[in-house]
Amino acid sequence: QVHLVQSGGEVKMPGASVKVSCKASGYRFTSYGISWVRQAPGQGLEWMGWISVYNGNTKYAQKVQGRITMTSDTSTSTAYMELRSLRSDDTAVYYCARDETGPYYFDYWGQGTLVTVSS
């Protein structure tokens, strides 16, 4: 069965960076993509970006373009999302979700990682 297991919660100072991991199992990692979605406290879902695990191609939301980098390590079936220059409004639960090699829906989700940005 498919599982996406994310790293634990983080507390960061404004201006710092955070790197969240998402370890996949139960399927061929390189045959799918991974999207990252975040949810601020009490708010809705916001798509942040996508990575093709197959070739490393990425697509990022304009709102975080320039501050975000998505990568993957096929040797460990792990995807990563790094967000830099953190601000208080980056406080959110960050989810990874299995995507496809092209635009697609999210059929499996990680459990979420709470990132808190506070001085």
Add this chain to the structure above:
Amino acid sequence: EIVMTQSPVTLSVSPGERVTLSCRASQSVSRNLAWYQQQPGQAPRLLIYAASTRATGTPARFSGSGSGTEFTLTISSLQSEDFAVYYCQHYDNWPYAFGQGTKLEIK
């Protein structure tokens, strides 16, 4: 960028009732539309994709319809476990976008 708008924002209903949630896209997304259910403190769960195809494990009381810019999610007879927040999402192209969500509350 395509903007997704859901209505209503909140819906108070009784168990056993039939309910219809709406989702509108600012431009055509064909049938590239998914619905997700989110329970408090949990990750979203895929219910419907391709506008009307139930995902594995989605009960038959959930049905989706629509194409282009207008979509609906219908729950034929609300069960206690259906009280949650529902999101639509287009995947017609990047950037993806979610609607703001509809919260189903117990009346």
